Amino acid sequence: MALRWMIYGAYGYSGKLIARQAKKRGYSPILAGRNGVTLAEFARHLELPFREFSLQDVNSIKQQLADVDLVVNCAGPFSHTAAPLMHACIASKTHYLDITGEIDVFEYAHSLSAKAAEAGIVLCPGAGFDVIPTDCVAARLNAQMPDATHLALGFDSASRMSRGTAKTSVERLGQGGAARINGTIETVPLAWKAREIDFGAGKKMAMTIPWGDVATAYYTTEIPNIEVYIPASPRLVKRLRRLNPFRRVFNWQWVQRKLKAKIEANSEGPDSKERDRNPTYVWGEIRNARGEHREMRVKVKNGYSLTAEGAVELAVYTLEHPHPGGFYTPSRLYGAKLLDKYIIKS
Structure with a gap:
């Protein structure tokens, strides 16, 4: 079965790295963001589908996620983007990952754990070098x-x-x-x-x-x-x-x-x-x-290379290994063995 997932903020620095890593591994996520011109140019370069929308309205976001099983949010600062996208993911029953390092975002995601559990989705912020x-x-x-x-x-x-x-x-x-x-x-x-x-x-x-x-x-x-x-x-x-x-x-x-x-x-x-x-x-x-x-x-x-590889790894893992809904940290979702993929032995 094809994996139905999205990278939001795909034309930012880390978003591009994650999109390229996904393409390199043979996946075809939908690239998304609010700047349609920049988004379209990058998506066509990678030959990946794209979808333009902003995060101003939760109901509108929910509609954009109707056919999507997981979102990786790369659009920072996450203090502005995480909350509306998390709520839309809960409403549309779409797993949510991001690459934040912002304490307030982690705490907010944790506060939504019960709602995520009820929706049957994973909330896992920090799916990059942070943390x-x-x-x-x-x-x-x-x-x-x-x-x-x-x-x-x-x-x-x-x-x-x-x-x-x-x-x-x-x-x-x-x-x-x-x-x-x-x-x-x-x-x-x-x-x-x-x-x-x-x-x-x-x-x-x-x-x-x-x-x-x-x-x-x-x-x-x-x-x-x-x-x-x-x-x-x-x-x-x-x-x-x-x-x-x-x-x-x-x-x-x-x-x-x-x-x-x-x-x-x-x-x-x-x-x-x-x-x-x-x-x-x-x-x-x-x-x-x-x-x-x-x-x-x-x-x-x-850190940026690890973010690109880690975000894709956690996205694919989440889609292929069902978990009870709720808030997760990377090691609670995947296990501490995730670290071994990125260790440099010298």
Whole structure:
């Protein structure tokens, strides 16, 4: 039976990578988005069907999904696109995946778990680099230490951000950091904690960031205290900490517009050669109340390459392996073995 699925936001940087990966694997998803001219040009280039529509009205979206079994949402920022598409998917009984790393989107998807269960559909945000490898590392560490109380995750890559990732980061800047503390997601200062970490390529100074695992790793492991780190120079840590009293300035619309215009002037994202040159090192550390701890380090494909392959893999897996409806993290949907597909052995 032919797989009936759709990639929404297919002409964005990550959307294109996912569409090309799907085509490479022999699948023919419907490419969709609101910009009909750009969409049609890209779809014809890949010789794939396409469908133009916006996400302004849930009922209209539902009609577009009537003959579709699964959607992969690649249109960010997901704070704007995820909710209407999720609700339309529930109404049309269409599985929903996306490639977000936004904490609020994960939490919103989790709040819809009962409705998704009633509709018999899977809601699995984070079906890309955000958060496949870190989620799988969290699951494997938790299997080693089921009584863990604290989980730290992190990653290190020299790869540049895509425009979409950069814009999402700008939107989050004014809100500060985030960590899960005693089971609750709390707002914390920018660069709240800093420490030296060996992600896999030697020790580096690192700082906490509001990454998606603050939400998802809790639903994977039920560990009540979760932090996520990336490398950051001592100078950057100091600069961000000095910004904390003024960070709400970054919520002002004119500041957002100025920062996003600057991002728009940059290239769309790393090309294939740059992605091949820049793998990602993923690290995790787990502790229990007795002070015992475990660490794990893996080297995986570049984040954008992993997103392209991971989104297609999870889409096809979801369609071919029925699950009870509800909210899932990548490792709860597929299993932590998903990580093995993207590990680089060296």
